[in-house]
Amino acid sequence: MGPQSTEVETPRLAAAKIGSDVGLLLAKLHATGSLLNNKALADYGLRERSFSVLTLACSGLEPTQRELADFLSLDPSQVVSLVDDLEHRGLVKRAQGKQDRRAKIIVSTAEGRRIHNKARAGLEVCEQTQLAALTEDENVQLRALLKKALWG
Amino acid sequence: MGPQSTEVETPRLAAAKIGSDVGLLLAKLHATGSLLNNKALADYGLRERSFSVLTLACSGLEPTQRELADFLSLDPSQVVSLVDDLEHRGLVKRAQGKQDRRAKIIVSTAEGRRIHNKARAGLEVCEQTQLAALTEDENVQLRALLKKALWG
DNA sequence: TACGGATCATTGAAAAAGTCAACGATTGTT
DNA sequence: AACAATCGTTGACTTTTTCAATGATCCGTA
Numbered sequence: 161m162g163p164q165s166t167e168v169e170t171p172r173l174a175a176a177k178i179g180s181d182v183g184l185l186l187a188k189l190h191a192t193g194s195l196l197n198n199k200a201l202a203d204y205g206l207r208e209r210s211f212s213v214l215t216l217a218c219s220g221l222e223p224t225q226r227e228l229a230d231f232l233s234l235d236p237s238q239v240v241s242l243v244d245d246l247e248h249r250g251l252v253k254r255a256q257g258k259q260d261r262r263a264k265i266i267v268s269t270a271e272g273r274r275i276h277n278k279a280r281a282g283l284e285v286c287e288q289t290q291l292a293a294l295t296e297d298e299n300v301q302l303r304a305l306l307k308k309a310l311w312g
Numbered sequence: 313m314g315p316q317s318t319e320v321e322t323p324r325l326a327a328a329k330i331g332s333d334v335g336l337l338l339a340k341l342h343a344t345g346s347l348l349n350n351k352a353l354a355d356y357g358l359r360e361r362s363f364s365v366l367t368l369a370c371s372g373l374e375p376t377q378r379e380l381a382d383f384l385s386l387d388p389s390q391v392v393s394l395v396d397d398l399e400h401r402g403l404v405k406r407a408q409g410k411q412d413r414r415a416k417i418i419v420s421t422a423e424g425r426r427i428h429n430k431a432r433a434g435l436e437v438c439e440q441t442q443l444a445a446l447t448e449d450e451n452v453q454l455r456a457l458l459k460k461a462l463w464g
Numbered sequence: 465t466a467c468g469g470a471t472c473a474t475t476g477a478a479a480a481a482g483t484c485a486a487c488g489a490t491t492g493t494t
Numbered sequence: 495a496a497c498a499a500t501c502g503t504t505g506a507c508t509t510t511t512t513c514a515a516t517g518a519t520c521c522g523t524a
Binding site for chain 1: 345373
């Protein structure tokens with residue numbers, strides 16, 4: 161991402177038609193968001209990705225790695241290293257799949273849940289910062305639209 | 313990105329709280345969108361990035377490379393290679409900055425505009441596909457919210 | 465029940481993207 | 495005139511992404 165961390169003013173180029181291109185808008189908002197999020201998560205030795213995995217491990221949904229890959233739009237091999245990392249740090253465990261012994265279920269440890277709670281609090285501040293220009297209603301609306309676009 | 317190209321059903325994991333995490337939603341929608349867009353642009357030898365640069369070069373706004381970097385959230389060195397590529401293919405030209413002789417202004421060639429028009433048509437179909445679950449109103453709304461979040 | 469094709473996690477290699485520091489040329493400031 | 499800052503560029507380096515191959519396991523079907 162660009163070196164600029166605080167970009168307050170409306171860029172001149174936003175006037176172009178491409179300033180309404182959904183792909184670009186998503187890329188840009190995602191880029192600035194990731195920057196903030198990763199900065200906030202660094203205190204806990206996490207990044208956006210590992211935080212997502214940890215969150216789902218803490219969710220009680222007992223996701224398999226394949227599910228994580230699909231849901232997070234990652235290659236299965238990327239999930240392997242994310243889980244490896246979290247496991248080495250004792251935040252997460254691999255358990256054998258229940259119906260399917262090929263699959264590995266990712267579950268959080270107590271320490272994992274502890275870290276996750278702290279990190280989540282930090283992230284909420286981040287998100288608020290990123291969407292500061294939106295009212296509370298718009299914030300909710302944006303979430304709803306993104307969810308609907310993704311899975312109807 | 314994940315190997316799944318057509319993901320119709322709501323994933324089980326969307327139930328988790330993280331299913332409402334803005335960062336994740338943006339990442340996911342951006343990921344699936346990029347996949348589609350790059351596939352569509354491949355016919356013209358373009359990718360999302362080079363298409364964006366080409367679009368701005370065609371816009372008449374005469375952007376400098378620094379402006380491109382800022383607007384597209386890229387490192388200046390990345391812009392160099394994007395412009396190099398487009399220039400070698402005769403779609404774009406570097407012109408000397410008007411007030412500032414350090415800066416280079418990126419402008420499209422006739423061929424560049426020709427390719428751009430074709431590519432843009434392909435992308436519009438893409439975008440429609442990606443946001444198929446949204447009504448026309450919601451589509452507009454989403455764009456507006458993203459823009460507001462980015463630059464108020 | 466046994467075979468065959470598909471799926472899961474994993475590995476490793478290759479390609480692409482991102483990050484960063486340094487440089488010459490130019491600018492604006494003091 | 496001197497100085498720091500900015501622009502584009504280069505090159506090195508790290509990280510991320512992508513892809514094919516593998517052993518283990520599952521499932522459908524003969």
